[in-house]
Amino acid sequence: DTAVSQTPKYLVTQMGNDKSIKCEQNLGHDTMYWYKQDSKKFLKIMFSYNNKELIINETVPNRFSPKSPDKAHLNLHINSLELGDSAVYFCASSQGSSGATQYFGPGTRLTVL
């Protein structure tokens, strides 16, 4: 009955590698998000897709590329990983326009060595 799921839960990798994180929601929502939570716990929006179209693209290095193959999935691919990319990445989903409740996935803890 998991509403928003992410894989993997943990990801440990070397600098310079390329990695992907996957997110799926079974809530029937039309909007999905990626957030980055750093070591100080700040939650920062990175991207958002509505009906598979990119609607929010914050100031994020272009090494980060989101992809939404359908409304239920939003993946995040990261090229040339850097030490500063180490963080917890949360996927979230919501239904509708502004003022919609967002539901978060369990997070992916990325550690870049």
Place this chain on the structure above:
Amino acid sequence: GENVEQHPSTLSVQEGDSAVIKCTYSDSASNYFPWYKQELGKRPQLIIDIRSNVGEKKDQRIAVTLNKTAKHFSLHITETQPEDSAVYFCAASGRTYKYIFGTGTRLKVLA
């Protein structure tokens, strides 16, 4: 730009006491204000929310108040329990799909 300030950053209370966390937002178009609780190693979970047409909302021991004129909203937790210990985030959402989150408050309830 859009901004949400949250205070205090840490809060320690004795079990049974009340806890209050305050947020201020900058975008006057904001109309939805959720509060999330994040336990250690877990995802943020919605605990209560309020919309701009309401001044106060209560759910058992948790209440949220909103002052649109002053652009303030607050979370009140009464009769705190050790399991209330967590990081609490406020957020504001308005003209876009985007939430702007506060910087979080680490609440410790001392038994």
